[in-house]
Amino acid sequence: xxxxxxxxxAQAPDAAGKxxxxxxxxxxxxxxxxxxxxxxxxxxTRRLKARYGDAIGDCTQDRKQAxxxxxxxxxxxxxxxxxxxxxxxxxxxxxxxxxxxxxPRFDVILNLYSFDKNERLRLKAPNDGQCPSATGVWxxxxxxxxxxxxxxxIVFEGHPGLKRILLPDEWRGHPLRKDYDILKQDxxxxxxxxxxxxxx
Amino acid sequence: MExxxxxxxxxxxxxxxxxxxxxxxxxxxxxxxxxxxxxxEKVVSSECVIGYLxxxxxxxxxxxxxxxxxxxxxxxxxxxxxxxxxxYCEAVEKLLGAEVPPRARWVRTILAELQRLASHxxxxxxxxxxxxxxxxxxxxxxxxxEILKVFEKYCGARLTTHAFRIGGLLYETYDGFEEDVKxxxxxxxxxxxxxxxxxxxNRIWVQRTRDIGIITAEEAKDLGATGPVLRGSGVRxxxxxxxxxxxxxxxxxxxPVGQRGDTYDxxxxxxxxxxxxxxxxxxAVDSIPEGPIMARLGKVIKPPPGEVYHSIxxxxxxxxxxxxxxxxxxxxxxxxxxPSFVNLQALDKMIRGHLVADVVAVIGTLDIVLxxxxx
Numbered sequence: 412x413x414x415x416x417x418x419x420x421a422q423a424p425d426a427a428g429k430x431x432x433x434x435x436x437x438x439x440x441x442x443x444x445x446x447x448x449x450x451x452x453x454x455x456t457r458r459l460k461a462r463y464g465d466a467i468g469d470c471t472q473d474r475k476q477a478x479x480x481x482x483x484x485x486x487x488x489x490x491x492x493x494x495x496x497x498x499x500x501x502x503x504x505x506x507x508x509x510x511x512x513x514x515p516r517f518d519v520i521l522n523l524y525s526f527d528k529n530e531r532l533r534l535k536a537p538n539d540g541q542c543p544s545a546t547g548v549w550x551x552x553x554x555x556x557x558x559x560x561x562x563x564x565i566v567f568e569g570h571p572g573l574k575r576i577l578l579p580d581e582w583r584g585h586p587l588r589k590d591y592d593i594l595k596q597d598x599x600x601x602x603x604x605x606x607x608x609x610x611x
Numbered sequence: 612m613e614x615x616x617x618x619x620x621x622x623x624x625x626x627x628x629x630x631x632x633x634x635x636x637x638x639x640x641x642x643x644x645x646x647x648x649x650x651x652e653k654v655v656s657s658e659c660v661i662g663y664l665x666x667x668x669x670x671x672x673x674x675x676x677x678x679x680x681x682x683x684x685x686x687x688x689x690x691x692x693x694x695x696x697x698x699y700c701e702a703v704e705k706l707l708g709a710e711v712p713p714r715a716r717w718v719r720t721i722l723a724e725l726q727r728l729a730s731h732x733x734x735x736x737x738x739x740x741x742x743x744x745x746x747x748x749x750x751x752x753x754x755x756x757e758i759l760k761v762f763e764k765y766c767g768a769r770l771t772t773h774a775f776r777i778g779g780l781l782y783e784t785y786d787g788f789e790e791d792v793k794x795x796x797x798x799x800x801x802x803x804x805x806x807x808x809x810x811x812x813n814r815i816w817v818q819r820t821r822d823i824g825i826i827t828a829e830e831a832k833d834l835g836a837t838g839p840v841l842r843g844s845g846v847r848x849x850x851x852x853x854x855x856x857x858x859x860x861x862x863x864x865x866x867p868v869g870q871r872g873d874t875y876d877x878x879x880x881x882x883x884x885x886x887x888x889x890x891x892x893x894x895a896v897d898s899i900p901e902g903p904i905m906a907r908l909g910k911v912i913k914p915p916p917g918e919v920y921h922s923i924x925x926x927x928x929x930x931x932x933x934x935x936x937x938x939x940x941x942x943x944x945x946x947x948x949x950p951s952f953v954n955l956q957a958l959d960k961m962i963r964g965h966l967v968a969d970v971v972a973v974i975g976t977l978d979i980v981l982x983x984x985x986x
Binding site: 419446447448467473474476478500501502504506508509518520522526529533549550551553554555558562575577578579586587593 | 661662665667669670671673705706708736764790833834835846853854860915916918919920922929931933935943944946948952953956985986
């Protein structure tokens with residue numbers, strides 16, 4: 412046990428010393444070891460591409476899960492089509508990922524499920540902080556989009572009442588953004604409402 | 612439109628009043644605040660105010676390594692910590708492409724089903740208490756105590772158990788684990804019978820729950836409801852059957868459904884689920900395979916880049932974890948899809964037209980835990 416710990420410690424300064432080489436080392440053995448995303452082509456993606464053309468981006472499969480990138484501008488049309496024609500009638504989850512240094516910055520993620528086919532489908536809509544609302548297609552999206560707005564500051568156009576849901580209404584900042592540090596907080600709000608200097 | 616803009620800002624009719632319920636209210640099961648717009652004693656519309664228990668669990672997840680974050684998930688749905696841990700560990704295992712040894716899968720199934728019983732028992736006791744039946748609470752807590760004792764003997768903790776590790780189990784089962792589980796499950800059927808005698812044909816109970824908080828199958832799907840709320844409306848859907856995980860594909864059990872989608876049906880569904888859980892436990896405890904309890908994963912958990920969504924049938928509904936990895940020891944994004952949060956959205960639809968006293972019944976029947984709603 413003690414020997415193994417020593418080994419690890421011996422490796423650590425190495426990794427810190429040469430930032431480029433260990434990264435390559437780590438990436439190379441990871442490929443055969445674990446699952447990786449691969450392109451996906453099936454009936455559904457063909458139908459989607461035939462119908463929506465350029466609005467359908469990369470179709471991939473990751474850990475046997477289907478992912479389709481769609482243009483945010485056509486999101487509502489595509490969702491309506493998937494619900495009515497392709498029987499993906501259940502919105503399991505709606506969330507977002509902050510890619511930070513990428514353009515466009517955010518991905519809105521919709522996890523769909525079809526009771527008829529017993530299949531899941533994940534939609535990704537890249538956007539720059541503005542995305543059409545899916546509330547017209549699934550009522551579920553209402554609170555989920557509010558949470559997304561609260562945490563990422565993504566504005567869902569056409570949402571019937573977009574306001575914060577978990578944080579106080581007057582809070583400034585969106586905590587799940589990558590540039591919002593884990594120790595950051597709205598000190599002014601904390602001072603005014605809790606009567607303390609810091610919540611930390 | 613009106614419902615989401617908030618009752619507090621809408622114009623009131625001549626006979627209408629606004630009533631604030633919670634966040635400090637014994638029957639809201641935590642810190643849930645509901646603003647009710649009433650016409651006499653009838654609910655016209657409502658708005659939920661949540662977030663009082665928000666701790667930023669997802670943000671913490673992005674700043675911890677994968678194993679470090681495991682104890683945090685116990686604190687989302689704190690009355691079903693084992694289920695949370697199971698969902699999280701399995702999601703990370705899927706991300707890694709790791710294979711969990713059969714013995715670990717069996718023990719996980721047994722503990723997760725015991726947790727479902729514990730969660731449903733807590734629900735039954737408090738739900739009945741909210742409606743005015745005090746006795747069932749003492750009965751259900753008596754049984755729940757036995758389950759928590761098993762957890763305590765297994766891993767030392769009763770509530771926030773951290774029972775599983777990524778890749779399998781840390782602890783081998785203790786001597787007498789099988790006997791303890793068997794002794795508890797052997798007479799559990801008789802216990803459910805006791806609860807049924809107290810409630811199922813009790814006139815007050817039936818009057819307070821029949822046709823209260825009706826939600827149709829279509830509405831439930833549209834609102835994203837899962838778990839007993841969806842099944843109470845007649846949709847025969849359970850993730851243990853749809854996407855079997857742990858060792859559920861090995862056991863024989865059925866999915867109970869309701870017909871009317873009212874509070875009484877959801878009560879019957881959960882009672883039957885307890886019986887089915889008992890069946891699963893009995894089958895599993897007799898067939899625990901021998902072998903290792905931990906997969907070989909290496910010292911540092913570093914999933915290859917990519918993303919995964921994995922969900923389990925938690926006692927309250929679909930509990931999902933969506934994890935994005937960039938190949939480092941910390942996730943880029945860790946999303947918890949909470950069943951309570953999504954199910955709670957159905958509250959407004961379910962209480963419209965009912966009396967204030969029924970709001971209490973409907974909050975109970977949704978079986979929410981605010982730690983999970985707010986995360």
